[in-house]
Amino acid sequence: RPRRNLTRIFLPHLVASMEQVDQTYIMIKPDGVQRGLVGEIISRFEKKGFLLKGLKLFECTKELAEEHYKDLREKPFFPKLIDYITSGPVVCMAWEGVGVVASARKLIGATNPLQAEPGTIRGDLAIQTGSFSEVVFALGLLKPCKESHSYGKLSCRNVVHGSDSPENGLREIELWFKEGELCQWTQIQAPWLRE
């Protein structure tokens, strides 16, 4: 019995100390900026309780966009993706918090807005257009023979980007922000967010 008590007392502290504070790079893409969704998107992360470390409106170069999406270089849609990201200003953000990378991905929703759940940013604020067959493939009603067939002409417009791992979160924040552009500060609401 005494051992059980000790476990009850120490285990939550142990788990809490193992919780990792991550950082994620969130970017409102040019369609999100043009459509006037900046406030709406920022507010979803703000209301969730994450800590905003950096924020700027920015016109990125082709080189920066290519570096950011370097893992997708071989994809058939890569040139279109780079044209899209450089087609107007983007809003760059660095957010911090426990589990922020995974949580932000949930808030954002599936890559294809047609498949994103209602309640997510992409599910609520974006649509994906294409020919009838492309929409049928995107909805998963039929399987295309080749990836390039399914998405060749689909738009990449899904209003927001979020890092897919804590490592990429750090890499992308370093890529998009210069030294001195991030703030160290304490949220006054912090003690009200977590015990």
Ligand code: ADP
């Ligand atoms: P996510 O942004 O959800 O992490 P990916 O990293 O797979 O998704 O892709 C990066 C971006 O490239 C997407 O957000 C979208 O703008 C674009 N994209 C991804 N897949 C396709 C596709 N099949 N056709 C057109 N654009 C795509």
